[in-house]
């Protein structure tokens with residue numbers, strides 16, 4: 267990282283420097299180094315970029331579907347060709363391990379191909395009038411899904427490639443144009459995937475990549491009258507803020523979580539330990555779907571706690587290039603926040619079993635037993651490698667604590683009795699409940715949603731296409 271590159275934004279099918287002359291340094295999470303600099307574009311530049319999508323979108327939607335499909339499939343191929351170059355930037359910019367960074371790019375190429383097929387196979391439907399009492403067979407509705415126009419895709423730092431393309435590909439295949447505003451930390455990864463996009467020969471102006479601080483252009487672009495739909499993944503505070511002012515714009519929000527793992531006394535404890543470890547600690551817990559609390563029945567708590575402690579002590583910790591489980595957090599602010607949660611839990615009397623060690627942004631995996639509902643750690647989302655264990659006396663208490671959270675993204679239930687697990691799952695307020703498995707978004711064609719402060723609307727390939735299109739009926743009266 268000796269030579270510092272400056273990356274341009276993308277508008278009109280070209281990479282250009284902002285006339286603002288303002289650049290943003292992107293710091294590496296794990297070294298005292300600048301990964302590169304991105305443009306801080308002006309509001310006037312955003313205006314021009316959004317305006318240009320309007321005509322481009324109409325032409326793009328008019329293009330034969332198989333031409334759109336062909337370009338998207340070529341982009342998927344190009345991403346695979348460029349995978350190592352992109353993964354290198356993901357690693358440097360957001361501190362993801364090398365293996366996970368490469369996996370993120372290949373997962374994304376698969377996502378594009380599936381999205382293309384999904385749209386092709388589910389595009390138009392029809393209904394006959396005679397299927398309603400008193401209706402006529404001479405009335406036939408052809409129900410098309412038409413694009414909403416220009417979709418604003420706002421992506422988070424933790425999946426700078428996958429969660430960007432998870433918005434861009436459904437938007438484009440269904441005939442929308444895209445204004446892509448990545449998280450600032452993640453913006454260079456965004457430039458890299460758009461470099462691949464650019465090589466394929468998409469028409470100009472159907473995708474504009476706008477870089478800049480959320481605080482400078484985020485609200486401006488979101489409120490912009492040229493934006494017809496917003497797809498956002500990020501923090502709950504920003505999500506609520508967006509939903510408060512973007513009146514009448516369809517919006518899908520994927521926000522935070524405090525996903526519980528409920529462990530019943532009849533659970534396969536080794537299986538539960540395996541799933542909890544991977545659910546809680548991969549990428550240092552910087553996943554909205556990470557397991558962020560364990561609610562264990564006190565009858566098996568000692569056994570579970572001892573096994574989790576043993577596994578936490580074995581976790582590999584280090585720098586992303588060496589592929590450990592635990593890597594430095596995204597920035598100092600995040601590490602400070604997690605450190606504060608740990609300090610408060612200790613002060614409030616939780617039992618520290620492992621961790622509580624920090625080197626710069628690297629927080630060692632930390633495990634607490636005897637966390638109680640009066641502690642911050644029972645409720646707040648760390649987005650870091652700290653896991654609280656709360657002991658419960660019954661399924662009912664586990665359900666009550668699970669539902670007291672402001673979040674409702676996912677939950678895991680571990681029991682050998684499927685009926686019991688399903689009964690618990692039924693009562694949990696969350697978008698998905700995993701039985702005997704870790705919380706996770708994939709596979710990517712599953713619907714993915716959160717309730718309460720975890721989100722609004724539904725992601726997942728077919729649902730994202732639905733959210734970015736609306737029905738239009740052509741009714742034929744014979």
Ligand SMILES: O=C[C@H](O)COP(=O)(O)O
Nearest residue numbers: 424553554555706707708
């Ligand atoms: O951080 C939010 C992501 O949607 C989580 O995705 P994941 O479950 O594949 O890690």
